[in-house]
Amino acid sequence: MQDETLFDSAPVVRFDRITKTYDDGGLEVEAVRGVSFAIAPRRFTMIVGPSGSGKTTLLNLIGCIDRPTAGRLEVCGQDVGALGDDDLTDFRARHVAFVFQSFNLFPVLTAYENVEYPLLLLGVSAGERRSRAAAMLDAVGLAAYGHHRPNQLSGGQKQRVAIARALVKHPALVLADEPTANLDTHTGAEIIALMRRVQDEQAVSFVFSTHDPQLMSHADETFAIRDGLLVEARS
């Protein structure tokens, strides 16, 4: 279960003058430039902006799969800059989940095993893993597809499995990078509705990186990024 300290009204993410630079073939590129903002918990938060604006970099920083070059970043109350690689990895395993644009399911595992996998990383007992993974697959409407491999599923079904995999461990934060980009409009709408439903049920914070107007229309809070700078924050 989620750590209780993470469920107060404190921001789930806090950026404090965050800068991120990349070395692009000897050329230093500033992808995020001294950004400061906070993301409220249990909401549908969108980070929007044109391609190359730095929204994916922001999402990577929030997801703790990248580190800021400068500034202080708190995720779920934890100063993630202070964590070593293994601690940061364990932190992700407990608190952060991802829904990728290309689904990124493990092709050698069945839908059920893909959903079960994050629980294995947390050392959840076999019985509890079974019940939680089955319940999660049922919640995304794929109870009958548990034994299917990803290559036997449609794009929408794959994204449903990815959502089930993200939510099965009851994370504080789910990060979704363009989750509807590879889906048709109808399936995209279904996926958005599904995420909205589980977000309500599980009181989990969703942070999206998107420029899909359909998805943006569901935002509780939006941060617009341009050239690595926060240009607009709207609730």
Add this chain to the structure above:
Amino acid sequence: MMTLKIAFRNILRNRRRSMMTLLAIAVGAVGIVLFGEFVRFVTAGLETSAVDKVGHLTVFRRGYFAFGAGNPAEFGIDDYAGVVRAIREDPVLAPRLNVVTPIVSLAGIAGNFDVDASKTFLGTGVVPSERDRLSRWDEHGVSRRRVLRESGLRDDDEARGIVGVGLARVLGLCERLRIGDCPARPAAPRATGARLDGALAGLAQADGVAVAAAKGNEPPRLDLLAATAGGAPNVVSLAVSRAEPQGVRELDDNFVAMHINLAQKLVYGRSEPKATGIVVQLRHTGDLAMARARLGALFAERHLDLELRDFAELQPFYKQAVGMFRAIFAFISLIMSVIVLFTVVNTMGMSVMERTTEIGSARAMGVRRSGIRRLFVVEGAILGAIGATIGAALAQAIATAVNHAGMTWTPPGQAAPIPLEILTAGSTGLVLRVWLALLVAATLAALIPANRGARLPVVDALRHV
């Protein structure tokens, strides 16, 4: 468990590449196991051909090994029968002994007056029945396809002896001994031979030995001339039962075996008969070190001035040949292991590259670097284990086929071809070592790309296309 499951499924994911990798590992295993078993066969064969002639250990009077050939009287073993009895009756050694027998080694000149031919010889006086038992030793089962003929010597017939095929040829005994593949003897110049043979004949008559030309069904006879312990020339007549190939040409051209009593008459004349050595053959070579230590203690306890030499010391060729085959085995093993190593590195490297996005996803979900490393290492280990198992099984099948194919080969130092075998019996240890070595090689090989995969930055891995 999940790691194993994922590793297995990833191996099955690219079947053709996995099959090629398994094939490379299996071929490596087949090569190493087959050659290893062949080396075991060669080693066992060399050991058997040494031990069935000179036993495991030979007891000498101290100094005989270095100087005794020039003075067998001084360096002979006094009361050798007592020493033989003491060895046979030792409670520790007795159950481990196969044969304990005295021998007399000598050198001299052998002559056949029917054809006016003579030649130096190296002789051994033996107890015939014990020599036959000695030659039947076959702990490793390498001689089971060899037909062992009786020596033709008898304990109750002192006059009989056997010669090497080469010596029989030189002394013109091929026809009388019915030796096949023996070239016809060209006519020899008469003068020199007559002078030497005349001298031999005179000595023989002086000793009262009948020098009779072999005729009809009588075995051919040779006259053996040697110096007695006192330095006087002595001659005995030997009835040659048969010629026996000795394998090595130098020995074949000089070998004479005779009853020990006849050898003692020739060397010691009327003085006290001695033995120049006591051959100790054990049931199992594994007891050699223990037997050597026990015999040393026994001699010290009885204040006997004796020393011991094992078969490897008496036949240096054994050590040289075994050393050479082992070096070749080590070299082949190294080459095969390197091939396996590079094949697995290549396979796992491609696998890491293809699965970079999966690595990124797993890391993002909370799999530590060590977890990624473990996954690929387990895959390498599984490939190694399956490949080595297939290889070991294939090697046994090939070995069985070779052993039933009736192939022959001529080992180094041998004059005639012998059956080619691959020694599968008792090779479990070798197969296990090869299996383990290939498993370790494949695992270590996987570690290199596994480390590369584990060190990938998560963001870069997720961006990989």
